Amino acid sequence: MRHIAQRDLRNVQRVLIQLAEARCLSLNIIWKGNQYTNSSERRGQVPQIIVNHISVGSMASLDAWFTSPNNKVSSAHFGVSKHGDIHQYVKLERMAWTQGISADRIAKAPAAIVREKGINPNLYGVSIEHEGYDGNLSEEQFEASLWLHRYIRDYVKQEWGYVIPFNREHILGHFQIDPVRKSSCPGPKFPWIRLYAMLAKPSWEEQQMEQLRLELQATKAVVADLEARLAVMERDHHLSEVPDWAKASVNKAVQQGLIRTPTPSSHDFFRILTVLDRKGLL
Numbered sequence: 001m002r003h004i005a006q007r008d009l010r011n012v013q014r015v016l017i018q019l020a021e022a023r024c025l026s027l028n029i030i031w032k033g034n035q036y037t038n039s040s041e042r043r044g045q046v047p048q049i050i051v052n053h054i055s056v057g058s059m060a061s062l063d064a065w066f067t068s069p070n071n072k073v074s075s076a077h078f079g080v081s082k083h084g085d086i087h088q089y090v091k092l093e094r095m096a097w098t099q100g101i102s103a104d105r106i107a108k109a110p111a112a113i114v115r116e117k118g119i120n121p122n123l124y125g126v127s128i129e130h131e132g133y134d135g136n137l138s139e140e141q142f143e144a145s146l147w148l149h150r151y152i153r154d155y156v157k158q159e160w161g162y163v164i165p166f167n168r169e170h171i172l173g174h175f176q177i178d179p180v181r182k183s184s185c186p187g188p189k190f191p192w193i194r195l196y197a198m199l200a201k202p203s204w205e206e207q208q209m210e211q212l213r214l215e216l217q218a219t220k221a222v223v224a225d226l227e228a229r230l231a232v233m234e235r236d237h238h239l240s241e242v243p244d245w246a247k248a249s250v251n252k253a254v255q256q257g258l259i260r261t262p263t264p265s266s267h268d269f270f271r272i273l274t275v276l277d278r279k280g281l282l
């Protein structure tokens with residue numbers, strides 16, 4: 001019985017450690033908050049698309065430009081470096097200035113959602129810049145970007161109650177909004193097929209949570225079994241009459257008014273009474 005309880009405790013400890021690990025994984029966004037003027041209100045629009053870009057430059061130059069007081073023209077919500085670092089420049093609650101186009105070109109945009117909504121796509125977009133030139137992401141960069149897509153979806157779901165669908169209509173490249181000026185953003189080597197394939201699968205955290213859910217379910221079943229066995233033991237311990245070895249002590253206790261009647265009780269009760277008697281305390 002005891003060894004089963006200790007095994008359960010170990011399970012619970014493992015669950016807690018894994019949850020802590022999952023929590024740590026979610027803390028790798030470095031805030032570079034832009035205190036200048038290159039963001040604005042979403043004007044009530046909910047983020048509905050994630051737009052991928054290529055920075056055509058280094059992460060250092062991206063950081064410098066997006067935090068420069070001279071920059072009053074462009075920004076992005078996030079940047080992902082070749083090393084897999086994620087920098088955030090604009091809060092998701094605000095609109096970054098990344099993929100805006102004029103009204104006449106909105107009507108001709110390749111992305112259906114842009115044509116249908118008919119408003120500045122920055123208003124309902126979340127933008128990710130990737131350090132590099134041709135879209136050929138490093139492995140660390142791809143993993144970080146994949147994680148970031150899921151982070152954005154979770155954040156938007158929590159803040160606005162909207163789930164950004166992970167499909168080709170909502171996970172876009174800049175060229176699908178602005179094919180005239182940005183036909184090569186995020187670059188010819190951007191890993192679209194792999195990104196869509198990975199986004200379709202459950203994340204590591206989701207897999208872990210499912211595993212933990214199953215383990216907790218199993219642990220609960222063990223606890224329920226233990227409780228049932230304990231109930232049986234308690235019932236068996238409840239004696240229907242006073243055992244012979246306790247009769248003298250019970251009688252003495254009744255005579256002294258310590259207990260009113262020799263009511264049938266548990267094994268332990270009679271044992272304690274007998275020990276007190278033997279110690280001369282009755």
Ligand SMILES: [Zn+2]
Nearest residue numbers: 053054174185
């Ligand atoms: Zn772009």
